[in-house]
Amino acid sequence: MKAACKFGCCTPEVAALPDGGWSADGLVLDDRRREHVRRERAAEFARIDQMHAAIYRACAVCGQLAIRLDTFGLCSKNTETHKARRGGLTFAPAGRRR
Structure with a gap:
């Protein structure tokens, strides 16, 4: 089965979860989506670190x-x-x- 997210960690079914896998109140993340969010945050923090290192x-x-x-x-x-x-x-x- 081919991954459906840019990081290659989510199946098409998991990538299609409503609200990105967050619950209706936005406080609980579906366990199947945790790795994706971790990778997303790591990529964003790396980008911010690069910007700060230049400044x-x-x-x-x-x-x-x-x-x-x-x-x-x-x-x-x-x-x-x-x-x-x-x-x-x-x-x-x-x-x-x-």
């Missing part, structure tokens, strides 16, 4: 993408490794200028 810079210690890094090139975490890299200083974002 945001990575922390020099942990590699986390951040909108803003401090003068040491680190994110706002205050772990021991981050503190050591800052020379014992903690993250202090710039305040508003009047």
Whole structure:
């Protein structure tokens, strides 16, 4: 039997479930459709991660993408490794200028 979804995980019968397999109240997903939703979410999160990697810079210690890094090139975490890299200083974002 040929799969009927773009990820190849659903049979034509399962792909044809009303409302994508969600219950009438939208809170319960048909068990036969769970793998499809998992793959759909993974693909979307991968796309978002690619977009963010192109926009945001990575922390020099942990590699986390951040909108803003401090003068040491680190994110706002205050772990021991981050503190050591800052020379014992903690993250202090710039305040508003009047």
